[in-house]
Amino acid sequence: MGMTSEARETxxxxxxxxxxxxxxxxxxxxxxxxxxxxxxxxxVPAGDLTGAITHAIEEATDSEHS
Incomplete structure (x- = not known):
């Protein structure tokens, strides 16, 4: 079986x-x-997680510095 360079439909x-x-x-x-x-x-999808993730990061970093 040899290699061909013919274009197939797929x-x-x-x-x-x-x-x-x-x-x-x-x-x-x-x-x-x-x-x-x-x-x-x-x-701007309504299910965007950016706000929730940003809030969680801010809470985590604020509690570390308190």
Whole structure:
């Protein structure tokens, strides 16, 4: 069995730019229009842990210096 340089259908990039046999399953395409998507929810998610982590670090460092 020799190596070939022919392009196979599975080697072509999908709509997300990934190609080859080891690509992951493709995500479901977005069904909402751009007007229906709230960009702020994407840019600043409500489930962001930064505030909680920052608060915990501040509490830990404040108690060490007290």
């Amino acid at each position: 080697d072509k990039p999908n709509e997300f730019g990934f190609g080859g046999g080891a690509t992951a399953p493709q995500p479901e395409p977005e069904t909402r229009s751009a007007e229906e998507v709230d960009g702020e929810d994407i840019a």
